[in-house]
Amino acid sequence: MVHRDDLVPESAPSPSAAPPQGGARRIAIISAGVGAGHDGAAAGLAQRLSEHGYLVDRHDFLDLLPTGTGRLLCGAYHRMLTLMPDGYQRLYTATDRAARPGALWRALFRAAEQRTLRALAPDTCAVVSTYPGASQVLGALRRRRSLTVPAFTYLTDFSVHTLWVAPGIDAHLAVHPVPAAQAHVQGAAAVTVVGPVTDARFTPAGAGQRAAARERFALPADAPLALLVAGSWGVGPVRRAAAEIRETGIAVPVVVCGRNEALVAELREDGIEHAFGWVDDMPELMHACDVLVQNAGGLTSLEAFAAGLPVASYRCIPGHGRTNADALDEAGLAAWIRDPADLGPVLAELLHGPRGRAQRTVGLDLHRLAPGPVTAIAARTGPHTAPGAQPAARRFAGRRRIALTAVTVAATACLGVAAPLAYAYNETPARFSAVAHYLDGDGR
Known part of the structure; x- marks a missing residue:
């Protein structure tokens, strides 16, 4: 979602991202029903592409794995996060340090290749992945030239695990220069900053919306409200975080537990x-609240930026929850509260101080000034070639590369990154080197 006061919204096609010529063209998006973040990004991307005249097919990577395997893996991942968080942290760290996926993962990805090719319609002109496993499969198919149309990875996380970077992928699209820099350092091809895609309903609360939203959800009319979220699965030490927010006396906790109804009952027993x-109208609930407290750094954080809420990361889940919190803190977009003693003071700063105002500005600019992913995808999507056919002549490949480079430079310049990057440098100069090398064009 891009909401702008004085800029043309991306939903109005611009000359740089005009509707395809010669009839609608088809793009496939491969996501995964693991939580809700990957699917949410895929939905936002599909909406943008449709608004620009493309036909869009959606596929779930879990369904492209051998029968039953995808759901088994999803269930195992859920159980690890819930029952063995330390074990998941060790697994995440070990795979993040590996030069390439292990033998078991490679065999699993290889088993999905033919299913993936069969899922693509003959007139597909590009494929976009919003899930690391799908990117690994598409990259392998591109390297062997079994897939002859461009393949893109849309990086949905603010931190980039090594599985996100797959050799063979034509371009990696990032929501911000911090994940772009991480991907670049890991050797990702054609890293392009395009900004986030979220539902257009996520906007700052207008006159009267805040009061109406509070009335609808039966929330206190005047007290500061801290919206505590834990993803679609409601995982992590949510009960402890809710109690600690309440104990600060700074804000009243409003907790969204996703599909974890048992957690809802436990919180109510705790006096929350x-x-x-599950909340169907999260935009209106955000209109009712004053600050977001999150533990995973996923899609909900991006939605909160669009809604004009300052964001804090607290009691984060292992693996990507902690690395995303670190990256968001580095970008100046969300404060990472590592010490419970800092919870009250930081919430007060975000609610009433200059830190909160600065984060609101940076978060809104992330959406207002982002060029969006459609331009970057269009720049590399040339004349139609069947997904599994032999590649046609590529006389215009050089021109497309020039166009994509221009898009990359424009995206980085226009995204309003000066404030978050300056903040990141002032707070963490040692970690800033990767971003500096990326923006300077150092390395690949």
């Missing part, structure tokens, strides 16, 4: 009055 399960 405002606990919800």
Whole structure:
């Protein structure tokens, strides 16, 4: 979602991202029903592409794995996060340090290759992945030239695990220069900063919307409200975080537990009055609240930026939850509260101080000034070639590379990154070197 006061929204096609010529063209998006973040990014991307005249097919990578395997892996991942978080942290760290996926993962990805090719319609002109496993499969198919149309990875996380970077992928699209720099350092091809894609309903609360939203959700009319989220699965030490927010006396906790109805009941037993399960209208709930506290750094954080809420990361889940919190803190977009003693003071700063105002500005600019992914995809999507056919002549490949380079430079310049990068440098100069090398064009 891009909401702008004085800029043309991406939904209005611009000359640089005009509707395809010669009839609608088809793009496939491969996501995964693991939590809700990957699918949410795929939905936002599909909406943008459709608004620019493309036909869009959606596929779930879990369904492209051998029968039953995808759901088994998803369930195992859920159980590890819930029952063995330390074990998941060790697994995440070990795979992040590996030069390439292990033998078991490679065999699993290889088993999905033919299913992936069969899933693509003959007139598909490009494929976009919003899930690391799908990117590994598409990259392998591109390297062997079994897939002859461009393949893109849309990096949905703010931190880039090594599985996100797959040799053979034509371009990696990032929501911000910090994940772009991480991908670049790992050797990702054609890293391009395009900004996030979220539902257009996520906007700052207008006159009267805040009061109406509070009334609808039966929330206190005047108290500061801290919206505590834990993803679609409701995982992590949510009960402890909710109790600690309440104990600060700075804000009233409003907790969204996703599909974890047992957690809702536990919170209400703990005396947390405002606990919800799955919420269909998160934009309006964000309109009711004053600050977001999150533990995974996923899609909900991007939605909060669009809604004008300052964001804090607290009691993060292992693996990507902690690395995303670190990256968001480096970008100046979300404060990472590592010490419970800092919870109250940081919430007060975000609610009433200059830190909160600065984060709101940076978060809104991330959406307002981003060029969006459609331009970057269009720049590399040339004349139609069947996905499995022999590649046609590529006389215009050089021109497309020049166009994509121009898009990359424009995206980095226009994204409003000066404030978050200056903040990141002032707070963490040692970690800033990767971003500096990326923006300077150092390395690949």
